[in-house]
Amino acid sequence: MYEDQTYEALLERMLDRVPEGMDKREGSIIYDALAPAAAEMAQMYIELEVSNNLYFPDTAGGEYLERSIAWTGITRHPAGKAQLSGKFYTSGGELLDIPLGSRFSLGLLHYSAAEKLSPGMYRLESETAGSEGNQYSGTLLPIDYIPGLARGEITALLVPGTDAESDGALRQRYFDSARRPSTSGNKYHYMEWAQDIQGVGGARVFPLWAGPKTVKVVIVNAEHKPASALLVSQVQQYIDPAPGLGEGQAPVGAVVTVESATGKTINVTAKVTLAAGYALQPVINAFTAILEKYRKEKAFAATYISQSVVGSLLLDTDGVVDYSGLKLNGGTGNVTLTETEVPLFGSVVLEV
Structure with missing residues (x-):
């Protein structure tokens, strides 16, 4: 809106208001008096442009996005804590019941026993909100002494922990609410x-x-x-x-x-030509990470997984020069999904 209000344009307009016959050249008293004011006004217009964008949901971010849509009742989803299942055993390998509220550590995170699911099996809740609590494998170390406990382990992720809703997700939820x-x-x-x-x-x-x-x-x-x-x-x-x-x-x-929803496993195989200096396993790891991002985008949003898109993702992977023989689940076509299926990428096998 104010992109034309530059320092040069403002200074020129100000100098045009000075009567003819007066020295307006660079270095003159009038020029040197007006130049700082023009610079400050140009900065003001830049800040005004930024300020205007903070009032509209399509351009606002952070606190201003929340305030611009507050009238709808839509608020940002806070970070959520991961919930996992854990099993606990005696030294003889028998399942052991533990007190509710018992605390355990795994890596740098702490978990507490929130609910008994069955003998020796409990629902654990991460004490740290966010996706970092989704470490659902490993041995649990008790923080406090629990009589008879010899071993504890996490067995499954029940409810994934979530990070605070991003600006993009919150904005899209607002638009969806308005459109439907x-x-x-x-x-x-x-x-x-x-x-x-x-x-x-x-x-x-x-x-x-x-x-x-x-x-x-x-x-x-x-x-x-x-x-x-x-x-x-x-x-x-x-x-x-x-x-x-x-x-x-x-x-x-x-x-x-x-x-x-039910998961549909998709296995990927292909032969690749690697760029000089690249090893196969790091390329496979990078390609797997790209596939995972693509999978999340397509869950409940597509009726098939496109072989050509997977091929383009493979070419976009660092270190891949070319590929041939790309197959999804052993076939050369797309993999269809029903209305209740979501894609899950299984084995990713790349050969040179």
Whole structure:
């Protein structure tokens, strides 16, 4: 808006207002008096442009983005704590019950026992919010003495920890709310309710899936992978704990079934030509990381995984000059996904 208000343009306009016949050359008294003012005004216009952008959701960021959309009731999702399952054993290898609230360490993180799931198995909660709590393998070291405990280990990730919602995700959620309003128990309302639960990364809704007044909600976790039974249960309890009775968010008469998406494993094989100085294993690791990012983008957003896109991602990998014989699950075509499937990349085998 103010891109034309440069130092040079401002100074020229100011000098044009000086009566003719007076010395306006660079170095003159008038020039030297006006130049600092023009510089300050140019800086003011730059700051004014930045300030204007802070008032609109499409350009605002941080606190200003939150304030610009606060009138809608949409707020930034805070960081969430990871929930994992852990098993505990005696020296004889038998399962051991431990006191709730017992604390354990794994690496630099601490976890506490929040709920007993079965004999010797507990739901553990990370004491640190964020995705760094998703370390779901390894031996747990007790912080306090627990009689009879010989060994503890994390066995599965139940609900992924999540970082605080990014500006991009918050902005997109605001735009989605404006473009497809969720109200009166419509389809988008169910999607919103599902994603109110910490650890849910996406949802699809299937109205009338088993007859009148039935609704199925299929969810993925924050890593866009199949959700655990615990996460499915949490969403079910929030939306419709007593089918049809309106005890949750769903309206009276709606019978809601919450399920996890199913994962479709995709194995990738290809022959590659490496650039000079590159080893094969680091290239495989880099390509796997790129595939993981692509997988998250396509979960619940695509009906197939494109072989040509995977090929372009392979070419974009540092160290790969060319490739041949690219196959997905042993075939040379795309891999289709049903409405309730999400892609999971399995083995990545590259040969030279």
